Amino acid sequence: MVSSGRPWGNTGVPGIYVVLLYDLLVAMDLDAPALLEGLGISRDELLAPDRRVSMALAQTVAERGLAMAGDRxxxxxxxxxxxxxxxxxxxxxxxxxxxxxxxxxxxxxxxxxxxxxxxxxxxxxxxxxxxxxxxxxxxxxxxxxxxxxxxxxxxxxxxxxxxxxxxxxxxxxxxxxxxxxxxxxxxxxxxxxxxxxxxxxxxxxxxxxxxxxxxDPQVAALAREQCEMEFRQWRTEEDGVLAERVRTTLQDHTAPMPSLEAMAERLSVSARTLKRHLQQAGLSYRQLQDEERYRQAKRLLGNRRNSISEVAYSLGYNDVANFSRAFKRWSGVTPRGFRERDSAG
Structure with a gap:
């Protein structure tokens, strides 16, 4: 298994670059099969034209290759x-x-x-x-x-x-x-x-x-068209991947939620880049913060030993009324209405 905690994230790297490293180790008389051992992928699978691997896997492969090649x-x-x-x-x-x-x-x-x-x-x-x-x-x-x-x-x-x-x-x-x-x-x-x-x-x-x-202008025009198509698809996937990384990171936080700048630093991108990617995915950082607050609020309200004011304060609200308005905006009902509906169900 490859750890999901690798800093490279999940954006894909073309599999052919892993094949090149594999074949280079073969040429160096090193144990190339060990490069992919336990990773759930073979050299032949990596040869597929559109095959990509996660950057976590690519980092694992690079580290293994370096360990095998040593000072060469x-x-x-x-x-x-x-x-x-x-x-x-x-x-x-x-x-x-x-x-x-x-x-x-x-x-x-x-x-x-x-x-x-x-x-x-x-x-x-x-x-x-x-x-x-x-x-x-x-x-x-x-x-x-x-x-x-x-x-x-x-x-x-x-x-x-x-x-x-x-x-x-x-x-x-x-x-x-x-x-x-x-x-x-x-x-x-x-x-x-x-x-x-x-x-x-x-x-x-x-x-x-x-x-x-x-x-060759004709070849260049066709190649550029292919690159632009691939680029649009890649950017769409990248935007979605970054949004999921934000969601996952926010799940580790209770109040106060990290600022946009703090989240960008955590993900090793600039705040401007993070904001742009989220916009291209049809999202905002405020939306993702509210999404996580709503998830945490539902969990906390589900435990009736928590008063509504305690839930509000634990989510970073200094005023219960503000929390109630926010919760109604998220769910369509007040926190009290949510509990009553939950009990009736």
Missing amino acids: GLGFRYARAMSITLHGPVGLLALSSASAQDALDAACRFLGLRAPFLVIDYARHGEMAHLKLKSTVPLGVAHDFIMEAMLVGLAFMVEQLLDAPPEGLEIRRRSPPPAYWREMEADIRVPVLFDQQEEALVFPQSAMAARPRLA
Whole structure:
């Protein structure tokens, strides 16, 4: 069983990325079947085109892979094994875009479809562009593996798009040089700087005008249409998932209910992001708070040893009349009417 308490939540990760890790462990002569042991899923099932796994499961797999590979540069090896075509329509859109800037814009917009735990912050500093990777949730012991794989993978993708990395392209890592770095350095045609202030790909802004070698407007239009369809479906699912996480978290709270800002911090998102996702799901944080208060009120009123005033105070109301008005708004009857109806039933 995978613990539901993992910080990554429930938003899905494409199963093909787990398959890639599995096959990489096979190539490293490691016990790849142990990667999926007890998780209720097989490699063949993960090959299905639309198959996704929970991020909790993905984190478990990443941690197991790291434990098996030890100090052998799993992130670099994973990036080296990752082809741009592995990303489906997102990769196809990047390959067929009219310019490197268009490909980058597509990556920024659609990254959540492939790595829902990361965002790209694109900024210019003088003549240089900085493509910064930031995690939206705690990544635990898999953090360095993921950043390593993503940044080196992005550098390899630039090379696949343009045949050669642009002059001045470099990778910046916050972490110190790992022990395996010297062994991997020769396989990467891009300088990697450690002990930096950011996790980023840095390159001359002028490189954004370069034309990918497989640029094709018809293919790009079809790939974008596929990406947009998948994006709409993903956002709808993500909004619902976040709303359920709020409901679950509120169930652990009696009065006072956490504020929107406190809840956002608890879920490792910004208050603005939480509010937006709830709105897109047709909800508000106030609605979810009231929903939980109503659930708790019914439970407390069901115990007749609790007076109505005690129930009101336990839910954070300083005035019984305010509680009675709120309860009538939720249920259509007053707390006293609810008890009388409950007794009659």
